[in-house]
Amino acid sequence: MKRLWVCLGLIVCGIASAYATTGVAFVHGTGDQTDAYDNYWQPAMVESVREGLADPANLLVVNCDFTQYMWTSGAAGCLATQLYSFIQARHITDLVVITHSDGGNVMRWLLSNPTYDSRYPAIIASIRWVDALAPSSAGTPLADAVMQGNVFESALGWLLGYQNDAVRQQQTSWMAYYNQNFLLGTAGRPALPKGFWDVVGSNVDANPFSSAAHCGGYADSVGLKITRAWLDDCSDGFINCSSAGAAGQVWFYDTQAAQGGNVLSHNQSRRACFGLDVILRNDLG
């Protein structure tokens, strides 16, 4: 409903909207992806959303190296290259971007720094809005905890676990700095040039006897009992609701829109769980 005015605006545009060419781009989260279609989103999610397109070919699954800082050529640069090529090749004039987790930060970097690259304005101009699934817009305390201690070890060339620049960047202090200086759309900052609509997961169902827990693969219930100690009561098991809703506008909380009032864990918010794929598909119309 919050997008009603945007939809009305498109209708008012009349001729222009009648000839709009709609496309969808899926932008993955942290990780170096070469087959995000199979490994990150999985076919059930992508193919379900594709059904909402008049031309099913107008769909892009981005594959970039999001282990890097959001501003690097391997992250935002790669994203821009793939989006720009897609828009040009398919003559897209109405692009819906679906991001997950840190992918929201990379996309927001592009939206916030349109003058960094002369291709960015054309990309932004073609975007209708961004559906940001569980974006880590204010970072996550889990990144803080994981990075702790690396100041000792980095000098020795060791890294504790899975740390990379994307994890470092998602520390709460780093995101606080970038939200205040280089990123737009958070409290106290100018609005983004296009809508950035957050989907917020509020809890994790890790009960192995619950069918809801199965969708998207079981979260490790033992591990969750530990990681939850770092997170707020309202979190998707990886980021707090306050982080997911920190940039742009909250589109909906999981329990408001998911089938059966189910919650969407961080893993589930990139999968075809509890009708999320249908919500995204219907939103293309």
Added chain:
Amino acid sequence: MRIQFPNLVTLAVAACLLPAAGLAATGPARYATGPVPVITAVPGQLATAERVHLALDHAPVAVSWAVPATQRIDSSPRPYRQVSRQYLINATGAELQRGVDVPLTAVGDIVRISPLGATSAAVDAAHLQIESRGRKVDATQVSQVVASGRQLAKAGMPIQGGSTVLKLGASVQPGRVRISAAGARGRYLVQVYEPQSPFALGLVAERGNNVAGQPVQVSVTFVPPAAGHATFAPSAARANLEQVTGVLQAPDGWSETVNFAPGAHGSYVASVMPPAAHAGERGLWEIHAFARGQAGGQTVLREADNAFAIVLPTARFSRAPVRAVTHAGQGVSVDVGVEVGAASRYAVSGVLYGHTANGQLRPAVYAQAADWLEPGRSVPIRLTFSATALARSGLKGPFELRDLTLEDQMQLGVLQRQALAARGLGPGR
């Protein structure tokens, strides 16, 4: 006499604090500018070379869009304060075999033991023992949850394999606890997280944006307990710092030890001096503080980390940055003068404020423009607030230019940020 230029943020804040009438009185009749904030590592001199060299776009780009008039834009945001209830202990395998003391201030703590390096042995939870109040038991007996690094990674917390993580049960009371591990070999990191502890350490730098070669004040203090946090001894819920050490780390990996000294109101403070030789890399500098305190006879350990930016002063606004204002159609274009020390791609951004029908000043349009600039004479970057965006905002002149920011897109640094740059722009109502 050469003007002594204070650093960027001090001036930005100063500009913000200056009364509007004073700003209006200092400039030309049509558009008035406030005092110009200038940054420089050596007063009057700009850095003449970038630290990093990347193939950036050389094409000029300018954009603008309307922002909601109801939005509150903060041109001088407060530095972020990191709050921590965690600490770390480094231990050798021999020490861990004998037992490592971990002071606890709450129940329900989480203890993680991670081997460091390829030659350190993994920790088997079955070989961990906990000694508390003279009683030594298997860790698994007094833990609510025992998890491996792999299980945490699957739950979204990617710590390395070979780690063991315990969530201690209520039987492990606050106080001195000794953890030992038979078979420990190599080096280990022991991380203790106390989510229920009333003692949280706050760490803050005085500014988020800083210039290389100029001091940055950082301070640590115990922050008041948040409502709802249990205390092991309510009468002793106040902790006092006794010792704080730290490490300053640059994005290129350089680091140095930081010594904190007692400051006001129970805080400890340090003045760090990020060297220019390590500035100009993309990414943030980090300050790590390791604190020991006392609360009611109990030892409280904490580590907190925070981040801030250090830039090379490769450019600055001209002394009168708002050089020319034109009104093409119903739009507003503002030329912003930039003095360049090092060739790079520079971006200027700002928010044009306008007036509502009843005379209230509100944000109307955000604009950003960038171009590749070579060193030499002051050159302008033109901010164009488009007629379309202004019409969409519904606001009318006279306009004000606020939150004027100069960024170096090579080093990704904010060089200057001015809360109020010009008033009286554009036609009146």
